[in-house]
Amino acid sequence: MNTLKINNVSLVYNNGYQALHAINLDITNGVFGLLGPNGAGKSSLMKTIVGLQKPSEGELFFNGTDIVKTPLEIQKQLGFLPQYFGVYPKVSAYDLLEHLARLKGIHNKKERHDQIITLLDKVNLTDAKNKEVHTFSGGMKQRFGVAQALLGDPKIVIVDEPTAGLDPEERNRFNALLSEIGEDIIILLSTHLVEDVRNLCSQMAIIKQGNIVAEGNPNQFINALHGKLWQKATNKNELPKLEPNFKVISKQFIEKVMHITVYADACPTGFQAVVPNLEHAYFTHLNSAT
Known part of the structure; x- marks a missing residue:
């Protein structure tokens, strides 16, 4: 079981703006929804968790390791799926995953190949492995995004507004995929879309102006x-x-x-x-x- 503990984390930028106010969250395996309007502090919290910025106050622990002092410990075990991502033109899905796997430090050729084939199968893109990613539909691109996020067997994956622009069928397929993956790792879903949280999350928190204003199970709310x-x-x-x-x-x-x-x-x-x-x-x- 993976654990992310956020203890009393605050963040004040150099211009004096306080983006986060004493955030406390305990997160374990599954899909955890961070729900809030644009500008609520979701991105500030995500950047702080992954070590792109240090909190002004507070502690963060991932699987017992202090990741404020040693952010590399979470970065080595991290996958990220942004809302939008660019891809190289005229590069196939397999070749792009091969390139990204090298960047993630998977140096053994057979290990890279086996992991890529397994991931393409998991996201139902095996038949499209030789097609150029820039030609994919929105849903196919998001499923490719899941595959690249899972390279290197991460223990925590951050997903930012994942279903924007997807039609209902693609959204359902994508949600089923995230639910399956979340059984073994932590998936942090950052979104302003209530529907995404309702469909995917067993635990959630609502953030407003840098404060957690509610936390719990959606059905309890x-x-x-x-x-x-x-x-x-x-x-x-x-x-x-x-x-x-x-x-x-x-x-x-x-x-x-x-x-x-x-x-x-x-x-x-x-x-x-x-x-x-x-x-x-x-x-x-x-x-x-x-």
């Missing part, structure tokens, strides 16, 4: 909202009168009609009960956080 959410159809003239009087969770159009969802212990007049989902939980914690 949802269950805590049962009997607390209420919705009604409204219009732009009525909305300004409602907002000051209620704890508004979300506003959304349903069949061209604006609906407002509020949090309350009892059903307000004119509202109806709503079955909560993870998006409701996300906005509840974001709007509750100061």
